[in-house]
Amino acid sequence: MTEEEKRQIIMDAKYARIINDMSEMYHIPIDKAVDVFYNSETANLIDEGIADLHCRSDKYLATEIWNEYLENQN
Structure with a gap:
């Protein structure tokens, strides 16, 4: 397994946690959370x-992505 493949596995797991947190925190279906995440x-x-965002907590990133989504709704 290459270093890039290892990195991608780790990032995919982080994305899944962020999506799950967003679904739970904002009481939205998981498919809506997936859509919001991947369109942010x-x-x-x-x-x-960029800016080592991947080092931030999953809940922090879920909040930032949700806030971005809300801003783009207006």
């Missing part, structure tokens, strides 16, 4: 490793 700029920044 924050998720792109996490994936690119």
Whole structure:
């Protein structure tokens, strides 16, 4: 297994935890949380490793992504 494959496995697990936290915290279905997550700029920044966002807690990132979603609804 390459280092990149290992990194992707770790990041996929983090994404799953963030999505699950968002679903639980905001009482939304998991499929809605998946949609919100993967359509967020924050998720792109996490994936690119910008500002070490991947080091932030899952709940913090879930909150940031949800706030981003709410801002884009207006």
